[in-house]
Amino acid sequence: MNQRGFIFDFDGVVADTTEAHYVAWGRLCAENGWAFDRSLGDQLRGLTRRQCLRLILGGTLDLPEATIQAYLDRKNDYFLERANQMTEADVLPGVLPLMQQMCSAGYKIALGSASHNARHMAHLLGIAPYLDAISDPYTVVNGKPAPDTFLWAAGALGVNPKRCVVFEDASAGVQAALAGGFHVVGLGDPALVGNAHLVLPHLQHATLSQFEPFFASNS
Ligand SMILES: [Mg+2]
Structure with missing residues (x-):
């Protein structure tokens, strides 16, 4: 692993x-x-x-x-x-460049979503080529705040949660990732995601190097 x-x-x-x-x-x-x-x-x-x-x-x-x-x-x-009218232009700023950096550097990438439409939307938005796994309500019974969505994704990627960073914008999602033993980056309102290990307003201008320290202590 x-x-x-x-x-x-x-x-x-x-x-x-x-x-x-x-x-x-x-x-x-x-x-x-x-x-x-x-x-x-x-x-x-x-x-x-x-x-x-x-x-x-x-x-x-x-x-x-x-x-x-x-x-x-x-x-x-x-x-x-x-x-269905959404396109690659609707991917939030910073996400595609970040996924490209992660892929080039050999990181595995998954979606961990409560949406039944996650797989469909991933194809529609053009991010599917970057993804190694998609965890959604079809893969697990217990949704967030249970850790199952993320644990299934980590298993599919072949990564230990300690060597995996989760990006979340919801309180239940941060709770789920923490319960699974993941590193968690909360995006948005600190009142909602303040329990995450790192809180950013969004992923615009984010770079891979910002998240690499998470892996340093678990090599
Ligand atoms: Mg969300």
């Missing part, structure tokens, strides 16, 4: 699909006469589709499973209608 690696959360780290999710949920709510506004939309960030629906419906999902699934599918259709 001499490999060293990096795991990127997808949403908010590689690309920002917040608005596409917001619009999709808003459309589903409008169709069904459910209350929805920006404040509720903000609370849905980082949650699974099912958790989002439960929150929108006031905290319970007292519906037949087929009905729930139909709502979730329709929301995803609306999301993809919008997300």
